[in-house]
Amino acid sequence: MTILDIKETLLNYCRTNRHLDYPPNELSDLYRICSYFVSSSKQYEKLDKIDKNSLLALLLQIQLLTCHDIEAKTTLERLADLVNDADLVNGESQWLINWRSIYLQCQIKAKKSEEGEQEIKMRHVFYYLSTASEKLLKSVNRKVASSLGGAGDPEKLKHQEDLYVLRKRRTSLYACSMDTRKEYVQKLQELVDQRPLDYEVWCELAEVYIENGELQKAHCCYQEVLTGIPLAYNIWARLGEIFLLSGKLSAKKASSKKKMGNEVVTSLKDAVMYFSRSVELCDLYPRGWCGLYVSLTRLGSLDIKASKTSSKLLVLAKKKLNEMVEAKIVNASEIESIKWILKSIN
Amino acid sequence: MVSNIPELLLDPYIKLWVLLPISVVMVLVGVLRTYISMTLDPSPKIEDHKLLREQQHIRRLANYCNNDSVFRNKMEYDAKVRYFVDEYSGTKYLRKLPPKDPNEQPNPLTDSSSNDFMMQSVKSSLANWVPQSIILWWVNFFFKGYVIMRLPFAVTSNFKPMLQTSIDTTDLDASYVSSISWYFVNLLGLKSVYSLIFNDASMVNKLMTQQQQQPIQPQLAGAGPSAQQLFQNRIESLKIARFNSCLDRTEQRLLHYYESK
Numbered sequence A: 001m002t003i004l005d006i007k008e009t010l011l012n013y014c015r016t017n018r019h020l021d022y023p024p025n026e027l028s029d030l031y032r033i034c035s036y037f038v039s040s041s042k043q044y045e046k047l048d049k050i051d052k053n054s055l056l057a058l059l060l061q062i063q064l065l066t067c068h069d070i071e072a073k074t075t076l077e078r079l080a081d082l083v084n085d086a087d088l089v090n091g092e093s094q095w096l097i098n099w100r101s102i103y104l105q106c107q108i109k110a111k112k113s114e115e116g117e118q119e120i121k122m123r124h125v126f127y128y129l130s131t132a133s134e135k136l137l138k139s140v141n142r143k144v145a146s147s148l149g150g151a152g153d154p155e156k157l158k159h160q161e162d163l164y165v166l167r168k169r170r171t172s173l174y175a176c177s178m179d180t181r182k183e184y185v186q187k188l189q190e191l192v193d194q195r196p197l198d199y200e201v202w203c204e205l206a207e208v209y210i211e212n213g214e215l216q217k218a219h220c221c222y223q224e225v226l227t228g229i230p231l232a233y234n235i236w237a238r239l240g241e242i243f244l245l246s247g248k249l250s251a252k253k254a255s256s257k258k259k260m261g262n263e264v265v266t267s268l269k270d271a272v273m274y275f276s277r278s279v280e281l282c283d284l285y286p287r288g289w290c291g292l293y294v295s296l297t298r299l300g301s302l303d304i305k306a307s308k309t310s311s312k313l314l315v316l317a318k319k320k321l322n323e324m325v326e327a328k329i330v331n332a333s334e335i336e337s338i339k340w341i342l343k344s345i346n
Numbered sequence B: 001m002v003s004n005i006p007e008l009l010l011d012p013y014i015k016l017w018v019l020l021p022i023s024v025v026m027v028l029v030g031v032l033r034t035y036i037s038m039t040l041d042p043s044p045k046i047e048d049h050k051l052l053r054e055q056q057h058i059r060r061l062a063n064y065c066n067n068d069s070v071f072r073n074k075m076e077y078d079a080k081v082r083y084f085v086d087e088y089s090g091t092k093y094l095r096k097l098p099p100k101d102p103n104e105q106p107n108p109l110t111d112s113s114s115n116d117f118m119m120q121s122v123k124s125s126l127a128n129w130v131p132q133s134i135i136l137w138w139v140n141f142f143f144k145g146y147v148i149m150r151l152p153f154a155v156t157s158n159f160k161p162m163l164q165t166s167i168d169t170t171d172l173d174a175s176y177v178s179s180i181s182w183y184f185v186n187l188l189g190l191k192s193v194y195s196l197i198f199n200d201a202s203m204v205n206k207l208m209t210q211q212q213q214q215p216i217q218p219q220l221a222g223a224g225p226s227a228q229q230l231f232q233n234r235i236e237s238l239k240i241a242r243f244n245s246c247l248d249r250t251e252q253r254l255l256h257y258y259e260s261k
Helices: A002-016 A024-039 A041-045 A049-065 A069-086 A094-111 A115-146 A164-173 A178-194 A199-212 A215-228 A233-253 A257-281 A286-301 A308-327 A332-344 B012-040 B049-066 B074-089 B112-143 B157-163 B179-189 B191-198 B201-212 B227-240 B250-260
Strands: B147-150 B176-178
Touching: A002 A024, A002 A049, A024 A041, A024 A049, A049 A069, A049 A094, A069 A094, A094 A115, A094 A164, A115 A164, A164 A178, A178 A199, A178 B049, A199 A215, A199 A233, A215 A233, A215 B049, A233 A257, A233 A286, A257 A286, A257 A308, A257 B250, A286 A308, A286 A332, A308 A332, A308 B250, B012 B112, B012 B147, B012 B179, B012 B191, B049 B074, B049 B227, B074 B227, B112 B179, B147 B179, B157 B176, B157 B179, B176 B179
Parallel strands: none
Antiparallel strands: B147 B176
């Protein structure tokens, strides 16, 4: 029974990618469990190829995150062997190239010394990606051309655009250096145009917009995510945070006090709306409750006549946050932030 | 009533020369077919980006129809719809430009993608049905009308049509099994034997589903609405949808929920 549980939890990590924002101590725990599971051949060997593949990819990610580079190299080889066994696409696949390039990038980061040098090495990753994808395309196209139904039909040949995984990976490299940041937005927009249902890209685009201060555009991007996943409570809360930010911005910008007041109040009210939707969907989402608390306090401090509901909500949010801290029902790091917010914002 | 009928005397050699060969042949053919279908299996393909883009954009419009409640107010929603009407009315997101003559029907045989699908389904159904019909013919030709065994337990007469195909004796006790019925029982019930042989659950499941159902027919070109029509339909429904925001009265809902708790 316990063995089954470990397998399920690990596969769960593969699906949710929750490990990517774990603190180091939890990551190292996870690394221990995962590497033990993969190397203890009995349970691992029973899995089918798809599960094996996702577990190995998970292990590779964790190894890279915990700086086990030599082990990561071995895992990479195992992944390649698995793909070769399955005889997918001539022993090469988009994902393999993707993982190799990530490994390469991590090696570069480890050796980083100067800014200029890093950029040269970034170019190495680019170079690897483009040569590898060209090779892959060539072999795929050779296969297509020699297949029974495909000969003499140029429509069947594949193009660079068909390799979406690699395209996404290449785009993500633009984020690494400050010079290419502007191109990064453009590339993300191209990706979104190509696959409008890839919500990871929409979220990333929104975050880049927030970084640039283009809050309206970020709002649109997150709205797009919500149309696909209407119950994503974290996105609802993030939208609330955008409104909080825009309230802050307009408070700074505004020249006359009265005009400022109106704009700030509307964005704060919107923020309250979005945060309440978020906690309505997830009762235990600390970020949503904190946002609700902060936006309501700010509304109150603007000395306008507060409505009955908002004052009641403020009491509720405070009570809920205190409950979370006392009962310790959320993560330790979250509790720290809640305490800080309760202390500093009154 | 059952006790009045004398028991049939079955030749013990029937077990050795009929029952056993049928079972062994069925198992062996099943194993063989698995390996044949493994070689015929298509390796995962890289999808055409234009096709995927078209489908995802259609799906995006559908999402907007279904989840329009995430918008703050009608103004925001209407602005989005207006943008979509402009954006999707053209041919920008179509995989192929529509034919100039609207009445022209595309030929499904010249469409490369559906060609592939058809080829694949022909292959897999050949690998499935050819051996099965050969065995059925073999059993029918040599052992038609054989009563090959008696089940060690009593069954109700409802099982007669299942267990006694090709034997037309109405009074015979239902626990006797005819050869053709034994073939069918084997066809549907060998899963545990296969799982012993293959030691791989996914392969067994694949084999059993192959045996029991026809592959789903993919949509051929020319059948069903074209992508352009789909886009137009979605936009139409976006235009006429009734807007209702889920953000209306959220605060009150939240308060009400916690107060009533």
